[in-house]
Amino acid sequence: MSRLQGRVAIVTGGGRGIGGATAKRLAQDGAKVGVLDLKAEACQEVLEQIAAAGGEAIALSCDVADAQQVEQAVDEVVSRFGRLDILVNNAGVLRDNLLFKMSEDDWDTVMNVHLKGSFLASRAAQKHMVSQRYGKIVNTSSTSALGNRGQANYSSAKAGLQGFTKTLAIELGPFNINVNAVAPGFIATDMTKATAERIGIDFEENKRLASERIPLRRVGQPEDVANVIAFLVSDEASYVSGQIIYVNGGSR
Ligand code: NAD
Secondary structure, three states, X not given: OOOOOOOEEEEEOOOOHHHHHHHHHHHXXXXXXXXXXXXXXXXXXXXXXXXHOOOEEXXXXXXXXXXXXXXXXXXXXXXXXXXXXXXXEOXXXXXXXXXXXXXXXHHHHHHHHHHHHHHHHHHHHHHHHHHXXXXXXXXXXXXXXXXXXXXXXHHHHHHHHHHHHHHHHHHHHHHOEEEEEEEEOXXXXXXXXXXXXXXOOOHHHHHHHHHHOOOOOOOEOHHHHHHHHHXXXXXXXXXXXXXXXXXXXXXX
16 A cells, blocks of 8 residues: 655654654555654664565654754654655653652653643744645544543643643644644554553553453554554545544543
8 A cells, every 4th residue: 555655754752662663654655754762872773664564664763852852853844755745743751750749850840741742843844835725644542532530641731731732723724734633542652561560560451451341352553553644644534634543542
């Protein structure tokens, strides 16, 4: 399938997990991909898998919370591949704690990576998208946007991303730019594995217990989210904008 032939994409936090699966999927669909992560070396495996499947990608070191690094990375992708059509704001971190134990640093780090990072990357990307009158932006929210114990910082950032998505859809729609968000539930990645370790539950047991509460009776895989993002950035979704798509196996 090559529905993204000729398109150029950026995936932030693309070194592993949902971002890694998304970078691979977009490359498989024909896009050239700029894979951004804190350290470019962390993207090596993703790059090799893309190349082995006949795709094209570059890796760039970029902290999405740093405006200068984001501008530079976006410019680098555009100078390398000639344009920018797709931005997937996926980079993320957790600093979970109950409110009374949550430090200012826990709060700022999560806000800076998820919310400010998505703002900075979208602002840098839209210049190129507006001038070519074509673009697709997908932000990564979460079911935690609806509230989750121990995640006052994360749920606020993920809820913020939903407002951000709807506002960008309004502002950028006249320039033929679609802006949507995915809101995953429990996806098996290093992030959820680290959470299980932190609270002292075996990851396999954690997934089994979580599956019992999910109508589809399984946790999600990174590819489950990547598949939805691949649709949202394709022209098959060209009349979909300002939407939050929950990818959570039917949970409420
Ligand atoms: P992950 O920890 O496996 O991967 C996150 C990636 O982001 C890592 O490669 C990390 O290095 C990178 N990253 C972190 N801070 C960065 C920064 N400042 N600049 C650039 N890159 C940075 O996590 P994941 O589970 O794949 O999550 C990806 C996204 O999906 C996150 O936004 C997360 O909040 C969201 N999400 C995940 C789940 C889940 O269950 N796994 C559920 C809902 C939402």
